[in-house]
Amino acid sequence: MNHLNGIIVKGIGGFYYVEAADTLYECKARGLFRKKKVTPYVGDHVVIRLEDDGTSTIEEILPRKNFLIRPPIANIDQLILVVSVCEPSPSTLIMDKTIAAAEEKGIEPVLVISKTDLQDCEWLMDIYRTTGIPLLTISSVTGEGVDAVQKRLRGKISAFTGNSGVGKTSLLNQIDSRLHLQTGEISQKLGRGRHTTRQVDLLKLSKETYVADTPGFSAISLERCDLIKKERLPYCFREFIPFLNQCKFTTCSHTCEKGCAVLQAVEDGIISKSRHESYVAMYQEVKDLKEWNLK
Ligand SMILES: Nc1nc2c(ncn2[C@@H]2O[C@H](COP(=O)(O)OP(=O)(O)OP(=O)(O)O)[C@@H](O)[C@H]2O)c(=O)[nH]1
Numbered sequence: 001m002n003h004l005n006g007i008i009v010k011g012i013g014g015f016y017y018v019e020a021a022d023t024l025y026e027c028k029a030r031g032l033f034r035k036k037k038v039t040p041y042v043g044d045h046v047v048i049r050l051e052d053d054g055t056s057t058i059e060e061i062l063p064r065k066n067f068l069i070r071p072p073i074a075n076i077d078q079l080i081l082v083v084s085v086c087e088p089s090p091s092t093l094i095m096d097k098t099i100a101a102a103e104e105k106g107i108e109p110v111l112v113i114s115k116t117d118l119q120d121c122e123w124l125m126d127i128y129r130t131t132g133i134p135l136l137t138i139s140s141v142t143g144e145g146v147d148a149v150q151k152r153l154r155g156k157i158s159a160f161t162g163n164s165g166v167g168k169t170s171l172l173n174q175i176d177s178r179l180h181l182q183t184g185e186i187s188q189k190l191g192r193g194r195h196t197t198r199q200v201d202l203l204k205l206s207k208e209t210y211v212a213d214t215p216g217f218s219a220i221s222l223e224r225c226d227l228i229k230k231e232r233l234p235y236c237f238r239e240f241i242p243f244l245n246q247c248k249f250t251t252c253s254h255t256c257e258k259g260c261a262v263l264q265a266v267e268d269g270i271i272s273k274s275r276h277e278s279y280v281a282m283y284q285e286v287k288d289l290k291e292w293n294l295k
Pocket residue numbers: 114115116117118138139140141142162163164165166167168169170171182183184185187
């Protein structure tokens with residue numbers, strides 16, 4: 001009997017496809033998982049057993065670094081949030097909700113500003129430059145910045161998110177022409193649109209480099225389903241963290257109080273106003289929620 005370590009890249013009808021030692025194994029999960037109500041997720045690092053009859057079984061699921069339920073996926077290293085500088089214009093509130101949701105889950109957010117061939121993006125860069133969130137700019141038309149995104153993906157499991165039409169598919173096709181993903185209108189016609197629920201697959205770009213193929217992975221699953229408790233919220237704005245212990249009152253909500261170090265940092269231009277506005281809007285949404293409204 002032979003055991004191998006691998007990663008689940010696809011799940012279909014009770015079978016899991018595990019990549020291990022450069023080979024794809026079709027595996028069943030051990031009955032024990034069902035009994036324990038544990039579902040293997042795409043992205044799970046697993047130990048598989050190769051049986052003598054040629055079949056394979058998932059024996060063990062290794063501890064998860066993080067996981068999402070909708071869509072079901074585990075161990076995402078980074079969330080690549082693609083926003084176009086225009087067509088469609090970005091909503092900083094939705095961006096900040098998505099970024100905060102990633103922070104809360106322990107997934108590194110990476111901001112990619114697309115369509116830089118259409119409009120100057122300095123105004124958007126200015127908002128995010130001071131956050132410490134990795135920031136990249138690209139144009140899938142001129143190809144500018146694509147290399148840097150590719151480099152950023154290397155050795156990691158990444159998921160892309162962003163509104164329809166921002167250019168996620170165009171970017172992925174530039175990164176790896178073997179993907180031949182269908183852009184824009186065509187994919188809608190084929191029913192790959194947003195209403196189709198589809199399993200998530202991991203696409204392998206190169207050794208240990210995977211991208212979650214999640215057509216349904218719109219910002220929705222991250223922003224709406226996962227309201228962040230007000231106590232946690234300030235920590236989901238990473239540039240606020242150095243100031244959080246410096247407010248005059250320990251109960252400071254960092255929205256309007258006197259002696260608030262976060263507000264002072266906004267005043268001093270260390271924290272951008274737009275980010276703080278998003279924080280306040282998100283705080284208002286959750287401030288009166290009771291524990292049972294939140295997961
Ligand atoms: N000018 C310009 N147009 C782009 C760029 N990237 C994508 N587009 C165009 O924007 C449209 C949408 O691009 P897609 O790559 O399909 O966008 P998407 O984010 O994958 O959209 P969904 O599949 O609906 O989620 C297409 O018409 C692209 O040709 C870019 O960098 N510059």
